[in-house]
Amino acid sequence: MYLRIPLILFLVATAAPGPSDASMLARSSESIVRSAHRLHTRAIKHSAGLARDLRIAFSGVRLEQPSAAGNAKVYCVSSPNGGLNAPPASNPRPTSPAPSQPANGTAAASAATPSATGGSAAPSASLPASAWKLLQAYQGNTFFNGWDFFTGSDPTNGQVTYVDQGTAQAAGLVNINAAGHAVMSVETTPTVSATRQSVRITTQQTYTGALLIMDSVHMPTGCGTWPAFWSNGPNWPAGGEIDIVEGVNDYTNNQATIHTNAGCNLSGTSGFTGTVVGGTNCAALQTGNQGCGVRSQQTNSFGAAFNSIGGGVYAMQWDTDGVSVWFFPRSNIPADITGSQPQPSNWGEPQALWPASGCNPFTFFNSHSAIFDTTLCGDWASGVWSATGVPGQDQSCAQRTGVSTCEEFIRNNGSAMAEAYWEVSYVKIFQTSS
Ligand SMILES: *[C@@H]1O[C@H](CO)[C@@H](O)[C@H](O)[C@H]1NC(C)=O
Numbered sequence: 001m002y003l004r005i006p007l008i009l010f011l012v013a014t015a016a017p018g019p020s021d022a023s024m025l026a027r028s029s030e031s032i033v034r035s036a037h038r039l040h041t042r043a044i045k046h047s048a049g050l051a052r053d054l055r056i057a058f059s060g061v062r063l064e065q066p067s068a069a070g071n072a073k074v075y076c077v078s079s080p081n082g083g084l085n086a087p088p089a090s091n092p093r094p095t096s097p098a099p100s101q102p103a104n105g106t107a108a109a110s111a112a113t114p115s116a117t118g119g120s121a122a123p124s125a126s127l128p129a130s131a132w133k134l135l136q137a138y139q140g141n142t143f144f145n146g147w148d149f150f151t152g153s154d155p156t157n158g159q160v161t162y163v164d165q166g167t168a169q170a171a172g173l174v175n176i177n178a179a180g181h182a183v184m185s186v187e188t189t190p191t192v193s194a195t196r197q198s199v200r201i202t203t204q205q206t207y208t209g210a211l212l213i214m215d216s217v218h219m220p221t222g223c224g225t226w227p228a229f230w231s232n233g234p235n236w237p238a239g240g241e242i243d244i245v246e247g248v249n250d251y252t253n254n255q256a257t258i259h260t261n262a263g264c265n266l267s268g269t270s271g272f273t274g275t276v277v278g279g280t281n282c283a284a285l286q287t288g289n290q291g292c293g294v295r296s297q298q299t300n301s302f303g304a305a306f307n308s309i310g311g312g313v314y315a316m317q318w319d320t321d322g323v324s325v326w327f328f329p330r331s332n333i334p335a336d337i338t339g340s341q342p343q344p345s346n347w348g349e350p351q352a353l354w355p356a357s358g359c360n361p362f363t364f365f366n367s368h369s370a371i372f373d374t375t376l377c378g379d380w381a382s383g384v385w386s387a388t389g390v391p392g393q394d395q396s397c398a399q400r401t402g403v404s405t406c407e408e409f410i411r412n413n414g415s416a417m418a419e420a421y422w423e424v425s426y427v428k429i430f431q432t433s434s
Pocket residue numbers: 101102103104330331
């Protein structure tokens with residue numbers, strides 16, 4: 001990460017203000033930081049556009065700095081040795097945190113292997129067959145089969161080292177717990193000199209059009225964390241990006257976002273329950289990669305509040321009508337989801353919807369893989385370390401922790417990482433047979 005600083009400084013220094021600078025200035029610092037994160041993500045992943053993407057990304061960061069003192073230092077720095085005392089060397093890593101309510105319908109899960117048969121369980125007598133057929137399920141003891149462990153440096157500048165599967169297993173960062181759930185944790189060593197180990201996994205299965213369902217009983221939360229469950233396609237932004245679950249620090253309300261090529265809009269604000277944050281032009285390269293974000297109004301859709309209710313189910317439907325995201329708290333999961341015969345038309349208004357009328361879902365998205373990651377600090381979580389005002393963040397993390405930077409907090413407080421884990425019951429990918 002430190003090695004990148006000269007590159008970043010060079011690009012900031014040489015970035016010419018572009019036509020979008022005025023709009024960048026007008027945007028919230030959070031959006032700009034997110035923009036930087038997104039473009040940097042792509043820049044790393046897709047080297048073809050590297051220089052251009054980084055210029056756009058970091059001109060955004062540069063413009064953001066004067067306006068928000070607390071956000072001025074977005075990147076990791078080699079700080080003076082922190083004065084914090086290390087917490088006891090206990091390892092609170094959740095090997096088998098009991099879910100407050102085991103999910104129904106998982107009895108068959110532990111024995112299941114990821115299947116690519118295209119088949120699905122026979123509909124039970126009470127559940128009509130769904131038009132969506134199971135393409136792939138990740139659950140139980142074989143959950144981690146069929147995922148690639150990403151081991152590059154974090155494209156979002158987070159304070160993590162993403163490790164391979166063997167390293168993650170040896171370090172206890174991934175396991176299947178007693179409840180049959182997949183756990184993905186962050187290193188809880190009391191103090192570290194730079195990064196903490198974490199995991200980022202991507203499905204080998206790709207899909208164009210899908211109903212993606214993810215049941216999680218716990219997600220990473222707390223100051224310094226930045227978890228996401230999302231997907232993207234090749235040649236970003238041509239293949240598109242769909243962020244299903246994402247947020248930082250102590251946020252309690254999920255933000256779902258799409259990022260695309262030019263020509264895709266969020267057309268209208270009806271038909272979904274969330275609130276538009278940022279703009280309605282989803283074109284990454286026209287907007288400093290702000291994307292079309294929608295924040296849930298459900299105060300238990302993310303973070304500690306999500307965990308306190310035993311989590312729930314996220315569903316993302318990508319079909320000819322558009323792209324939609326639903327969240328169902330544990331106590332309110334439709335039986336057709338639990339029974340694996342999903343009927344999205346019965347689920348009511350989604351949390352977020354990008355209708356086909358403004359964004360053709362088969363022009364702007366293709367060949368996606370689903371991804372889980374947990375990073376720490378980085379462009380977004382660090383950028384809003386001193387900020388308040390987002391649901392769950394009445395107090396800033398700087399106030400809450402008494403530590404002035406995200407990076408210092410993460411280096412010195414492994415015990416605060418005890419809640420920085422995903423505990424996932426299953427991920428299922430459905431497709432229509434037609
Ligand atoms: C599981 O199903 C039973 C029977 O339908 C129901 O009583 C119970 O509340 C369900 N539990 C959860 C966690 O959904």
